[in-house]
Amino acid sequence: MRKIPIFFSFDDNYVIPAAVAFWSLLDRARKDVAYDMYVLHHGITQESRRLLEGIVSGKGNATLRFIDTEGFLADEWKSGNWEGHQTRSQFTADTLVRCFAARFFPELDKIVYSDVDVVFRDDISDLWDFDVGDVYMAGVRDFLMKHSTTELSHLKPEHYAMLKDSYIVGGIWVMNLRKIREDGLESKMLDVVKDDTIVKRWNDQDIVNIACGGKVAFLPLNYISYPYLPGLLRDPSMTSHYSRDELYDSFINPKIIHYATVKPWNGAPVRGDEWWAIYDYLRLPEGRGIDASRETPLEKRYKKLKKKLKVCRAVVALLAFLVTLAALALYVNR
């Protein structure tokens, strides 16, 4: 039996997505694979823990531990230069904490990190054999950085020059904790966090990429299968560090579906039905930011419009009634 350590970092608002992610990870795991799962967090309630523990113990091929990060980097999060973080509700202080796994797992040399806005579609234990011996971490390359002029435009020129071909995204990492400790990478990352001349627009990504300085390895794009990718394949100007075949294959043969932009629980992304199928199968609770109506933004707008129309019709009917009444009164008093 192979035991693979994997950690997640999220807050109480992400407990239902985490339940879906955890279940799909364990459901798709090969028979000879088990996971030691960890959650770096602050403030996840007892009730939420019980829910997640129930999911994990029900599958029987993993252990689950919660590690309280107790306000680590909380001040830096409040005051740092995080362009747009206040409007991007999906970013929280936990986004920063995940970069510093080496201090929370002193007994481990290597660990896998995953987001929880995902559905695992396949066994991912091959990640464990991925060679990270000479690098700080392995991640999926930013497939848009060659195509989009704005994707990395917030970086300082010297950082852009260093990272324009090697920038990796968050979502899934294999972290070489031993090398991170040996080379003191955490203090470099802290410098990046505290340096307000550096805009951290993609918080965790910017921190690790600037500190790692390209000492990273690249995972296949199948580990972050973007639901919106096929639309980009039509674009004749589309360029990427991944080949056209790799882009297509990542969509057709996903290891992990990553709802990186629109989330199934409050939007209507492509392949959102896979997320809802697990939500229904596990009979997960409503509330907690889950929009159980499952309506697309268009459907929501249509419904609102219909309601307004109904009110308008009622007002018109009332007016017509009053006019008729007035006419009748005039006629009678003539």
Ligand SMILES: [Mn+2]
């Ligand atoms: Mn994500």
